Amino acid sequence: MSGTARAGRTGAPGLPDPAALFARRAEGFRPSPVRAVFEIAMRPGMISLAGGNPDTGALPHAVLAGTAARLLAERGSEVLQYGSGAGIERLPELVCRLMDLEGAATDPGRIQITAGSQAGIDLVVKLFCDPGDVVVAEGPTYVGALGVFGSYEVAVSHVDVDDDGLDPEAVAERIDALRATGRTVKLVYTVPTFHNPTGVTLGEERRRRLVAVCAERGVVVLEDDPYGLLGFDREHRLPSLYSLDPETVVHLGSFSKIFSPGLRVGWIAASPAVRARLQIAAEAVTIHPSVLGQELAAEYVGGEHWRPALDRAVARYRSRCAAMMAALEEHMPEGVRWTRPAGGFFTWLDLDPARAHGDLLHRAIDHGVVVVPGGACYADGRPSTSLRLAFSAAAEEDIAEGVRRLGRMLRA
């Protein structure tokens, strides 16, 4: 480095305590418990069942290398330049084809490309929710969504899930009860298919009813659907909430689980008026998603390699899920219960409260396995009596060994 004194070591007085200047919302910024143990999860010998990572090893790397090289060599000036805030022109039509596969046919004019699905949650909450508003969400729910709610000073009211997801009548009652106490409820946030973190799927009749009770009450349903194409049984697919009522439902889709999370490209499907406002909000945050990332996603899902690679990845997830189920049967002590997912990345363990003492994350790490403690998936910071296990990114023998270690921990 140069001879200049490095800033930060100069002893310049500056502001004594910048934290004293933070906005009120900064109190709601919550670090992700998964990200917090990212470094630990990488240690040699540690088995991670924590992160919801897709198997990027199943992707055709050489094909993608060729595509990226061609894009940069032939259209470098364009893909390296600023792009449109709505997304690159041909991507919305390709997104519609993907949504078609899920029986959620829609128009390209209703598609807003985002810098990933997390950005989609951020934009929708930013557009709809004032501080103090309450979002109704599954209990437990996606930890990343809790990060968004916290950052906008939005409260969360959890409705318990069972093996068929949310009970729509319980959601209706909750909305009414919250409103009766003067709270504002505009949004129900849900991951209806292969739920993060529990792995359960909302039943078909419940889907219709959930959308209906929300429409009746003037509440937007935010359907977060990154896993919809990851069903172990390709023939059996339930209608997306968006397909049931595209005015009440705002739909979030993502390339992260069916292609690559590293590129940060996703989408929102919404009514044209909502989509237009989301674009303005999105431009103020990132101008537009990575053009190169969008171009790669478009080339990939528009090409011939995508579907076989996805089938290959889903076959792995199915085998790994089966391996996890078998290991749980073998190693879990009496009184522990778990979900049996039909797709996606996760299973959820309800622990015998007697075994759920202490800091589950660090107890597990002491036993050589990283998991997401269930309490992290609730807004209220309750102690963990449950765990999320991901089977998506670990080899079958690691899954078996990781679950064995967990069993030992729970018996200790």
Add this chain to the structure above:
Amino acid sequence: MSGTARAGRTGAPGLPDPAALFARRAEGFRPSPVRAVFEIAMRPGMISLAGGNPDTGALPHAVLAGTAARLLAERGSEVLQYGSGAGIERLPELVCRLMDLEGAATDPGRIQITAGSQAGIDLVVKLFCDPGDVVVAEGPTYVGALGVFGSYEVAVSHVDVDDDGLDPEAVAERIDALRATGRTVKLVYTVPTFHNPTGVTLGEERRRRLVAVCAERGVVVLEDDPYGLLGFDREHRLPSLYSLDPETVVHLGSFSKIFSPGLRVGWIAASPAVRARLQIAAEAVTIHPSVLGQELAAEYVGGEHWRPALDRAVARYRSRCAAMMAALEEHMPEGVRWTRPAGGFFTWLDLDPARAHGDLLHRAIDHGVVVVPGGACYADGRPSTSLRLAFSAAAEEDIAEGVRRLGRMLRA
């Protein structure tokens, strides 16, 4: 498309008016006037002097194609996977080398990688500003920053710039006056070097004084510095505000103008406590910036092609700026004044008020040239009596012809 009815045409009742559910902050969402004319600017025959685009044609496309291909072929599983919320590991050290070139030596531990510099503005305003707070900023200021302020219900108090940028005494008086009326001021937002939109540069003594008056008042200075390495005279460089007081100043850097805006990668330099909170906020918005984009940026600025390509681009900007100055001399009517930038992308025209009537943007488009009307660079929606012209992305003959058309418009 499939035979399924497309959502949005089904006549399902759904929510009658989602706009009635929008958050209060949605009133502050303002579409960028530059992006709004993006389509028009692309029409054949139209000359655009609007967008602040770097010359991505000056980049070594074949080299970048090879780099991207190698990254995907050799490390595909990693660069397509989720990454760290702080950024890829080696990028902060490379960012420090770039900042060193500007005389702003700093530590990698103070660098937060962002999904572009716009995302940096968003995160800093989100961290520091509550609704109703006032940000002091140049008048005029960067339109994209106004989009952020509006989206957080933050008011803007403009302090006029002259040929040496902001007057620090005027900033101090403004902060004091705002506070005397009970307003909260935590942030001064400034683009001190080759200012967007005026092209002026804050003088050295003013730099020291600006940081001092803000530090005395407990106000954070947000230094937005995308153009710092784009000086026409490489020898003559002023100290960055951050180098003068790295506790009071939060610094925004970007790869957009020295490499590629399409990849959306930038950074924030800040005290460790602030950086840590910004990371949590950033993870809630986009999890992390594109890994492939970060890897490409790291390979590029860590390699041998970067500096010559930047020199090539800056030489073009210098020639184009000279072409614009000559054309302005030739074609502008009496009473029009403009700035003489020493770097960056822009010059600013103060029009004779008698000639600034009507909708300047559409008058210019009628004459075959696209510009940014000055009013767009103020928060208060004042009528435009000024224009921003970008010389960065147009060929010299188009600059000459574009300015000739503007001259005709102003005489009409």
